Amino acid sequence: MSTPHTWLVFWRTLAFALVVLGSLSLSTTTALAQADPEREISTAVPAVDADVWRQVKSGETGANYRDSRFDSNYNLINASGETWRQIRNRWVSPFGMIAIGAMLAMIVLFYLIVGRKHLDEPRSGRKLLRWTILERSLHWSVATLFIVLALSGLNLLYGKFVFRPLFGDAIWASMMSGTKVLHNYIGPVFGILLVIILAKFLVRNLPKKHDWAWFKQGGGLIGKGRHPDADFANAGEKVWYWLLATAGLAVVVSGFVLDFPNYGQDRDAMQWANIIHAIGALGLTAVALGHIYIGTLGTEGSLEGMATGYVDETWAKEHHNLWYEKAKDQAVDVNDPGQPSLGNEPTSPQRSS
Template sequence: MNKWFKQIGVVIALMFSVMTFAHASGNVEESLTVQDGNAQLWAQLKDGAEGRTTSTSEFHKQPINTYDLRVFDLRSDWLAPALALSLFGMIIIFVLFMKINGISKLHGGFTGKMVYRWSKFDVSIHWLGAIPCMLLILTGLVLLAGRYFLQPYIGEGMWAGLVNASKVIHDYMAIPFMLGWALMVVLWAKNQMPKMYDIKWMMVVGGYINFGPFKGKHPDAGFANAGEKLWFWAFALFGLIISVSGMLLLFPNLFEPSRTLSLIALVTHSVSAIVICAFSIVHIFMATAMSEGGMDCMVSGYCDEQWAKQHHNLWYDEIKEKGELKYKD
C-alpha cells in the first residue's frame, strides 16, 4: 500500500512540475512577445506612424512627438546651467573686478548741484520694467535650474512650496514686465542711437579701468554711453523674444500654438532669459557699485553735476548750450 502511495505522489509531483514549467515558459514567451511588440511599436512611432482616435486636436493622428525628449535634454543639460552661470558667474566676475580695479570715483568729489536728467514718469517706467525683470530672473532660475543648487539642500515640502510660489510670481510678473519693456523701447529709443564716438568709448572701456593705459580716460558720451546703448538694444531685442515666447507659453489656449512652436518658444524663452540675466547683472553693478553717484539718476531723476560732466559730457554741454540745464531746487 505504501508503495502505491509513493508512486501516486511521484506522479502528482511530476504533473505539477510539468504544469509549472509550461506556465513559466508561457510567461517568458508572453514577456518576449510584449517586449518585441513594444520595440516594434516604438520603431513605428519614430517612423511617424499614424492612427485613429476620437480626438479633434490638430495632432490627433500623432501618438507621440519623438523629438520632445531632445528639447527637454537641451533645456536641462545646457540652458539650465547657463542661466545659473549668467547670474552667479557675472556676480562673481564683477566682485573680483571691483576688488582688483576699484570703482569709478568722481574727480573732485560731489558738487552738490543736482542736474535734471530723468522725469518722474521715466523713473516710474524704469522701475516698472526693472522690478518685474529681477523677479522673473530669480523665479525663472528656480523653475529652470533650482533642482541643481536648491532642491538637494532643502526639504521636499519647502521645495514644492518654492516652485509653486515661483510659478505664480513668474506668471503674474510677465504682464508688468512687458508693459515696462514696451514703454522703455518706444520712449527711450531716440537717445540710444549709435554714434561714431561710441567706438572710442568701447575701446577704453568707458574710462572705468583704473590701471594701465586706460587709467584716467573719460571718453565722450551723449545722453547714453556706448555700454548703455548696447544694453538697451539687447534688452529691446531679447525682451521682444522673451515676451512673445512667454505669451505663447502663458496662454496656450488663447493662441493655440502647435507642439513644435511651443517647444521653440520654450527654448528661445530660456536663451533670451540667459542673455537678459547677464546684461542685467552688468547694468546693476555699473549703475550702483561701479559708478559713484550713478544710482541717484534712477532714484530722484537728478544726477550730480560732476557726474554729468565726467560720464556724459556731450549731453551736459548740449543742454547747457541750449539753455536747458536745470538744477534741483
C-alpha cells in the same frame, strides 16, 4: 529724499506686495483644489487597457484614446519632446548657470582689483535734471519686474536641485506652484512696460560716431586722459538698450507663446519657444548683473540720478560731457535758497535727448 519720491516708492512697493500676495493666494487655492481626491478623480484620464494599446500600436484613434496635444499626429512616444529635454538639460541649463556665475565672478574680481569709480573732481553742488518722475517710475517698475522674473525663472529652472533636497517634496511643490503662478502673471505686465520704455528711450539710444571711441577706451578704463565722449546715453548703455530691444523682446514674445497656449501653437512651437525663452532670459540676467553693478556700487553718482532724478554737475561733465554741454544752463544750485526745490522738478524739462 524728497517727499514725492518717498510716496512714489511707497505706492510702488505696496502695489508689488499686493500682486505677490494675490499670486500666492491663487497658487494656494489651486494646490488645494488639486489635492481634493474627488476633484482629481473626476478629471483623471481613464485607465489604459490592452485594447487602447492595440489601437496605439496600429495607429488607430478611437473613443477611448485621449491625446491632449493640439493638432497632434505624434505616436505615444514623442521623440521631439525628448530632443527638447536634452537641449534644455544638457546645454541651456548648464551654460546658463556658467554665464551667470562667470558674470558674478568677474564683478567681484573687478571690484577687488579696480574698485569703485569715483569722481575725478569734487562735487560742484549744482544739479542737473536727468530723469523725470515718469521716466524713473518706468525704470523702477521694469527693473523690479525683471528681478522678480529672473529670480522666479531661476527657481523654476534650478530650484529642484536646491530646495527639494532641503525642504522635501511637499514644500518644494508648493513653492514651485507659487513661483509659476507669479512668473506667468507678471510676465505679460513686464512685456507691456518694456515696449513702452523702449519706445520712449529710442531716440537717446541711436548709435553715434563717438560711441566707437567710447568702446576703444573701455568707457574710460583704458588709457589716460579725459573720459570718452558720451551724450545722454553712453555706448555701454546703448548696448544694454539694444539687448533689451532684441533679446528682451524675443523673451517677451516666446513668453506670450508659453503663457497663452490656446492660440493655435502646437507642441513643437511651445518647445522651441521654451528654449528661446530660456536662452534669452539667462543671457539677459547675466548682463543685467553688470548693469546693476555699474549703476549702483560700481560708479559714484549713478544711482542717485535714478533715485532723485538729479545728478551733480561734476558727474555729468565726466560721464556724459556732450549732454552736459547742451544742458548746463539748466543747472540748479542746491545751496541757493532762491532756487526751486529739487523734489518739484518739471514734468517736461527742457533738455537734450
